[in-house]
Amino acid sequence: MKNISSINPTPTIGIFDSGLGGLTILKQLQKDFSNNKFLYCGDTAHLPYGTKSQDSIEKFSSNIVNFLISKGADIIVVACHSASSVAIDYLNENFSIPIIEVITPSINSAIHKTITNQICVIGTHTTINSKTYSKKIQSINSDIIVHEINCPLFVPIVEEGLENHDISYMAAKLYLESINSIGIDTLILGCTHYPILINTINRAIDKNIFIIDTGISVSQDLKNIIGVNSQSNTFIPKHEYYVSDMPYRFHELASKFLDQQVDDVRCVDFK
Numbered sequence: 322m323k324n325i326s327s328i329n330p331t332p333t334i335g336i337f338d339s340g341l342g343g344l345t346i347l348k349q350l351q352k353d354f355s356n357n358k359f360l361y362c363g364d365t366a367h368l369p370y371g372t373k374s375q376d377s378i379e380k381f382s383s384n385i386v387n388f389l390i391s392k393g394a395d396i397i398v399v400a401c402h403s404a405s406s407v408a409i410d411y412l413n414e415n416f417s418i419p420i421i422e423v424i425t426p427s428i429n430s431a432i433h434k435t436i437t438n439q440i441c442v443i444g445t446h447t448t449i450n451s452k453t454y455s456k457k458i459q460s461i462n463s464d465i466i467v468h469e470i471n472c473p474l475f476v477p478i479v480e481e482g483l484e485n486h487d488i489s490y491m492a493a494k495l496y497l498e499s500i501n502s503i504g505i506d507t508l509i510l511g512c513t514h515y516p517i518l519i520n521t522i523n524r525a526i527d528k529n530i531f532i533i534d535t536g537i538s539v540s541q542d543l544k545n546i547i548g549v550n551s552q553s554n555t556f557i558p559k560h561e562y563y564v565s566d567m568p569y570r571f572h573e574l575a576s577k578f579l580d581q582q583v584d585d586v587r588c589v590d591f592k
């Protein structure tokens with residue numbers, strides 16, 4: 322993929338997810354690309370993508386990419402594992418601007434990290450059912466055993482702001498306790514909502530299991546495509562936030578997850 326920074330030293334970066342989860346990626350990217358403007362779309366009207374069909378996810382994703390391009394995006398990050406697993410080929414076939422997903426960067430980091438050659442992936446029904454992770458990992462290294470676990474309660478727990486509630490720990494134990502005794506040493510959080518549960522997940526799994534930070538992995542991929550503008554910028558870019566439903570709640574939770582005040586969240590129809 323061509324380095325586009327030679328054309329525009331500070332390209333506008335579009336990023337989308339089905340809801341709040343993509344903010345965990347956005348937070349890392351805003352830190353690493355402080356001179357770039359970001360456009361964030363949370364498709365909260367169709368949350369969660371993890372229970373939707375491939376056709377529906379392709380349609381939702383295509384509408385959002387069109388919207389982001391209309392707002393000036395030069396490159397797009399699909400900060401949704403469900404969309405990355407079933408819609409990325411469709412998007413790349415139908416749009417000419419660079420579009421990157423979150424699955425491949427996480428896989429590369431996990432393969433580099435594992436010593437026991439046993440990796441666990443947790444995700445939504447769509448992501449896990451697609452077998453995207455296991456197929457890609459084993460196409461790179463067939464010796465690696467991949468365990469995949471569907472964790473359907475994690476997304477609604479995060480969207481309801483219950484990540485520190487007892488219910489989140491009960492769900493984490495229910496889903497993850499079994500991986501502590503089968504030799505897994507690396508865990509991929511196959512949904513951008515899941516890092517918000519990182520403290521709870523750490524409580525439920527063995528302390529020797531390493532959790533892949535998807536935000537850092539995606540950031541490295543983005544650096545390879547657009548480079549990094551290291552020049553100091555006295556002009557602070559004004560980021561834009563869009564949702565398809567319930568902007569008042571997004572405003573509240575986005576400010577918490579990004580550790581900064583998010584004042585202007587607009588509710589739009591991405592069609």
